[in-house]
Amino acid sequence: MRPSRSIRAAGALAVLALAVPATASAVPSVTSVEAKTGNPGVTFLTDPTGAGLTNTQTRYVLSLDGWVLGYVEDNGVAAxxxxxxxxxxxxxxxPMTAQEKLAYPAAQTGLQAHATCSGVASLTDPDTVLAWQSGAREPSYAYVPFQKTSAGLGDDPATWIAVVKRATGVDLATVTDPRAECERLGGRLEAADSSTPLANALVAAATAPLQTQLADLRRAKDAVDRSLADTRTSLTTTRDALTAARTALTTARDALRAADAAYQALFLRPIDLSLATRRFQLGDGVALVTGVATDPVTLTVDVPRGQRRALGLSSTTIVEATGEINAEGALLVRLVPDRAIARKLRRALTKRRTIPLVIYAESGATNDTVRATLTR
Incomplete structure (x- = not known):
């Protein structure tokens, strides 16, 4: 089936293109996960419990001011x-000041979207960190970038280039060797964490076992094909070999049917529904559906039946859409209701802190459900 590039939404639900702006909160949200990257020689056959899968990698999903990007923790800077x-x-x-938000322990992450110059006091001073960020009462970054280019998050290099020049005398706009300039200041240039396509980052771990099984089945099918070829060759030799060849052919056909049945069974693998975060503000919800690209996916977001009337809604469903899983095995969507529903939800959130939600995804005979909370 050729993956569809379109998605129909009752609530302006849109497929997220990576690093493409959309309506979202102006403050950042960072979701991190420790992914298993595999250990040499460790498979399910050698380690059914997975205890030997000790190699991990921290992966991030950053949502900021309508931009969504995936990152891999690989620069060694943990804070x-x-x-x-x-x-x-x-x-x-x-009631918090910008400095208090900047230092709040639970808000700290190890994700650096820009290169930085560590170890230079004038660049780590909170006033300097806040100076380059527009609307400094809601700072997004706990660092000052040390590069002349944007990180692809709608950021403007001019905002920090002027601050760095004022704090250190270094004009990043004309610098050709930022590492040398950082070291001249007595610091160390730290590279940004690597940006990676969001779908690849989130789906790779889920599809790796499937790809391994497919490779095993292809090898099994190749072996069966070779066995059939050998059998057909032996049929041309002697009558005495004919009985043995027929037996081998029957065995080979049984193996081929078993391999084909197992191969087809992979395409009945249940879909899996997950969220970037289960607590999100209006317009910030991001859902990922993984599975095999077969039947279309229908996704709905509902409020509890008992709360529909109190919320002023004509239906419990606030978002509904259909789409198709792409060739990489993923469908990524933003959970955005239409304007009329959004107004009612926003009005309701002024009177209550949260609204419980149920997100339901269905594809063919398989489905998955996730509960979430809409916050103000």
């Missing part, structure tokens, strides 16, 4: 990164 406002609900942080 002083993008702030995670999912740890700072709006009502909780309202």
């Amino acid at each position: 002083g990164g993008v702030l995670d406002y999912s740890a700072l609900p709006s009502e909780y942080r309202e």
Whole structure:
């Protein structure tokens, strides 16, 4: 089946293109996961419990001001990164100063979307960190970038280039060797964490076992094909070999049917529904459906039946869409209701802190459900 590039939504639900702007909160949200990257020689046959899978890699999903990017933790800097406002609900942080948000322990992450110059006091001073960020009352980064280019998050290099020049005398706009300039200041240039396509980052771990099984089945099928060829050759030799050849042919056909049945069974693998975060504000929900590209996927977001009337809604369903899993085995969507529903939900959130949600995905005979919470 050729993957569809379109998706129909009752609530302006859209497929997320990676690093493409969309309506979202102006403050960052960082979701991290420790992914298993595999160990040499460790397979299910040698280690059914998975205890030997000790190699891990931290992966991030960053949502900021309508931009969504995936990152891999690979620069070795474990702190002083993008702030995670999912740890700072709006009502909780309202009385906080910018400096208090910048230093709040639970909001700290190891994600650096830009290169930085560590070890230079003038660049780690909180006033300097806040100076380059527009709307400094809600800072997004706990660092000052040390590069002349954008990180692809709608950021403007001019905002920090002027601050770095004022703090250190270094004009990043004209620098050709930032590492040398950083070391001249007595610091160390730290590279940004690597950006990676979001679908690849989130789906790779889920599809790796499937790809391994497919490779095993292809090898088994090749072996069966070779066996059939050998059998057909032996049929031309002697009558005495004919009986043995027929037996081998029957065995080979049985093996081929078993291999084909197993191969087809892979395409009945259940879909899996997950969220970037189970607590999100209106317009910030991101859902990922993984599985095999066969039947279309129908996705709905519902409020509890008992709360529909109190919320002023005509239906419990606030978002509904259909789409297709792509060739990489993933469908990535934003959970955005239409304007009329959004207005009612926003009005309801002024009177209550949260609204419980149920996200339901269905594809063919398989389905999955995730519960979430809409916050103000």
